Amino acid sequence: xxxxxxxxxxxxxxxxxxxxxxxxxxxxxxxxxxxxxxxxxxxxxxxxxxxxxxxxxxxxxxxxxxxxxxxxxxxxxxxxxxxxxxxxxxxxxxxxxxxxxxxxxxxxxxxxxxxxxxxxxxxxxxxxxxxxxxxxxxxxxxxxxxxxxxxxxxxxxxxxxxxxxxxxxxxxxxxxxxxxxxxxxxxxxxxxxxxxxxxxxxxxxxxxxxxxxxxxxxxxxxxxxxxxxxxxxxxxxxxxxxxxxxxxxxxxxxxxxxxxxxxxxxxxxxxxxxxxxxxxxxxxxx
Numbered sequence: 001x002x003x004x005x006x007x008x009x010x011x012x013x014x015x016x017x018x019x020x021x022x023x024x025x026x027x028x029x030x031x032x033x034x035x036x037x038x039x040x041x042x043x044x045x046x047x048x049x050x051x052x053x054x055x056x057x058x059x060x061x062x063x064x065x066x067x068x069x070x071x072x073x074x075x076x077x078x079x080x081x082x083x084x085x086x087x088x089x090x091x092x093x094x095x096x097x098x099x100x101x102x103x104x105x106x107x108x109x110x111x112x113x114x115x116x117x118x119x120x121x122x123x124x125x126x127x128x129x130x131x132x133x134x135x136x137x138x139x140x141x142x143x144x145x146x147x148x149x150x151x152x153x154x155x156x157x158x159x160x161x162x163x164x165x166x167x168x169x170x171x172x173x174x175x176x177x178x179x180x181x182x183x184x185x186x187x188x189x190x191x192x193x194x195x196x197x198x199x200x201x202x203x204x205x206x207x208x209x210x211x212x213x214x215x216x217x218x219x220x221x222x223x224x225x226x227x228x229x230x231x232x233x234x235x236x237x238x239x240x241x242x243x244x245x246x247x248x249x250x251x252x253x254x255x256x257x258x259x260x261x262x263x264x265x266x267x268x269x270x271x272x273x274x275x276x277x278x279x280x281x282x283x284x285x286x
Contacts, residue, residue: 003032005139007146011243012236018143018150029139038064042134043127050121052085052113067141068133069107070155070182088114100179149242153235156186160234164226173222174206189245190238191216 005025008017029035042064049055056062056078066072066081074081087094089109096105110130112120120126136158144151160183163173177183178198188197191212197205210220216237217230225231 003029003035003139003142005029005142005146007143007150010147012239014147015150015153015235015239026135026139029142030135035135035138039131039134042131046121046127046130049111050113050119051115052082055085055111055113056082064134065111065130066107067137068130069103069110070137071103071107084108085111085113086115088112088116090114090116101181102176102179149239149246152182152186153239155182156235156238157231159183160222160225160231164223170221170223171206174209175202177209177222178202178205186234186238189241190234192237192241 005018006021008014008021030039038060041060045058045061049058049061055065059075062078062081063072063075066074084096084104085108087096087108089096089105091097094108096102096108099105108114110120112118140151140154143154159180160177163176166173168176177187184198187193187209191209193208193212197208200208213222213224214220217224217233225234
């Protein structure tokens with residue numbers, strides 16, 4: 001990826017600085033020559049796509065289409081992508097409806113290439129709307145190359161915001177989060193959940209997530225995160241806890257811990273050399 005975003009610092013302070021300068025960076029990202037060329041190609045060609053086969057046959061179009069939904073990892077799985085698009089979303093048996101990651105359903109619904117309707121690729125404004133999604137996702141990916149925590153935080157702000165205002169039930173919203181790896185990672189870290197939490201029974205996970213949401217944010221619902229203050233707190237908790245984990249696992253931190261153990265051993269050795277038996281606290285205070 002040719003665009004390199006400016007990340008002034010790591011940690012929560014760096015996150016606040018990034019948010020402050022993001023509008024200018026996003027504009028620069030969109031104006032990068034390679035992105036301008038890809039966008040123009042998409043606008044010129046997407047109107048010729050009227051079937052799933054048309055889309056998967058054009059790798060350049062397919063890359064933008066998949067990336068707009070965070071599914072770029074499937075760029076080489078043409079048969080799978082074609083099946084997603086051809087099935088549509090109307091039946092519970094359709095492939096996109098049977099997958100835990102609902103990004104596939106959104107992808108299929110957005111294009112409307114199942115043959116039962118006029119392809120949405122022919123709709124006015126389709127290209128620009130999808131390119132807007134593509135730019136957002138690609139900017140996040142560029143940020144993620146330098147700081148993956150910031151990428152996950154940006155993704156969470158966008159996706160949780162949409163999920164919080166949806167008409168789905170609260171349980172469905174929580175299950176959607178559990179089925180979306182990036183969102184799950186943010187919530188588990190923000191809530192202080194242990195490694196291996198995802199191995200628990202799914203209903204037990206649901207109960208724990210609701211309980212943590214209630215205790216930390218005042219309500220058990222996902223809908224509460226439509227409030228900007230609660231969303232900010234969720235992201236702040238995630239970034240701070242992730243920064244602490246990274247620091248605790250860093251070589252520098254491990255070296256400091258080792259030095260601490262060495263100093264402690266030296267102190268204990270000195271005490272043993274100068275005292276035949278330890279003193280009690282009562283003796284020191286008397």
